[in-house]
Amino acid sequence: MLEIALDENQNNIFLNQVRPVFLVQEFQNLGLDSYRQKARELISQYAEEPIVIVHNHVSDFSLNKFALALFIESCLQENKIDCVVLKVKNAMEATQNYKPYVALCVALKFAMRLSQEKVSTAYQEIFDTGYLGLYISKDYLTQTATFFLKNGKKLLNIEGKNLEDALVIIGIMKAFSLAQLPYTIQAKFKFDKQEPADNIENIVQRVCNFVIPYLPA
Numbered sequence: 001m002l003e004i005a006l007d008e009n010q011n012n013i014f015l016n017q018v019r020p021v022f023l024v025q026e027f028q029n030l031g032l033d034s035y036r037q038k039a040r041e042l043i044s045q046y047a048e049e050p051i052v053i054v055h056n057h058v059s060d061f062s063l064n065k066f067a068l069a070l071f072i073e074s075c076l077q078e079n080k081i082d083c084v085v086l087k088v089k090n091a092m093e094a095t096q097n098y099k100p101y102v103a104l105c106v107a108l109k110f111a112m113r114l115s116q117e118k119v120s121t122a123y124q125e126i127f128d129t130g131y132l133g134l135y136i137s138k139d140y141l142t143q144t145a146t147f148f149l150k151n152g153k154k155l156l157n158i159e160g161k162n163l164e165d166a167l168v169i170i171g172i173m174k175a176f177s178l179a180q181l182p183y184t185i186q187a188k189f190k191f192d193k194q195e196p197a198d199n200i201e202n203i204v205q206r207v208c209n210f211v212i213p214y215l216p217a
Contacts, residue, residue, distance in 0.1 A: 152182035160189030
C-alpha cells in the first residue's frame with residue numbers, strides 16, 4: 001500500500017536526500033476523476049522513483065483526495081513508488097484530517113483484493129468481518145445476508161443483488177467502521193449469485209461515490 005507522508009518542511013529533502021518534485025500548479029476540480037488524472041500524471045512521470053515530493057500551489061486543491069487518488073492509481077498502474085510526501089503547513093492537523101481517507105484506502109484495498117479471489121473465498125471473507133463491529137446474519141432460505149453497523153442515530157440503507165454489490169457494501173461498511181463515522185448502516189445483499197466480480201474500476205467508483213461525501217474535504 002502506497003505510503004503518504006505529511007511534511008511541514010517546505011524544502012525538497014526527505015529522509016536526508018533531495019527528492020524529485022511534482023508541482024500542482026493548475027487544476028480543474030471536477031470530482032475524484034480530476035484527482036485521479038493528476039495522480040496518473042505523477043505516477044507516469046515518476047514511476048521509477050521510490051519517493052516523490054508534492055508541492056501544491058492551488059488553493060482549493062484537496063491533498064486528502066489527491067492522496068486517495070494516488071493510492072487508487074498506484075494499485076492500477078505499474079510503478080516503483082513507495083512513498084509520496086505531501087508538503088503541508090501543519091502536519092498534526094493534516095494528519096488528523098487525513099485519517100478518514102486512510103480508512104477508505106484500507107477498505108478499498110480489501111474490496112479490490114477480494115474482487116480477484118474465487119467467488120466462494122470472497123463471500124467467506126465478507127462474512128468474516130465481524131471484527132469491524134458488524135452484526136452479520138444469513139438467511140439460507142432466501143440466500144440473503146444482512147449486515148448492521150451501529151455508529152450513530154442516522155440510518156443509511158444499502159441493498160445489493162450480487163457479489164459486486166456485496167464487495168461495494170463491505171467496502172463502504174469497512175470505511176465507515178475504521179473511520180468511526182457517526183452513522184448506522186443496514187445493508188442487505190443476495191449471496192446466491194456465483195458470477196465473479198472482477199471489475200475493480202466499478203467497485204472503486206461505487207465505494208468512493210458513497211463514502212467521500214461523508215468525509216472532510
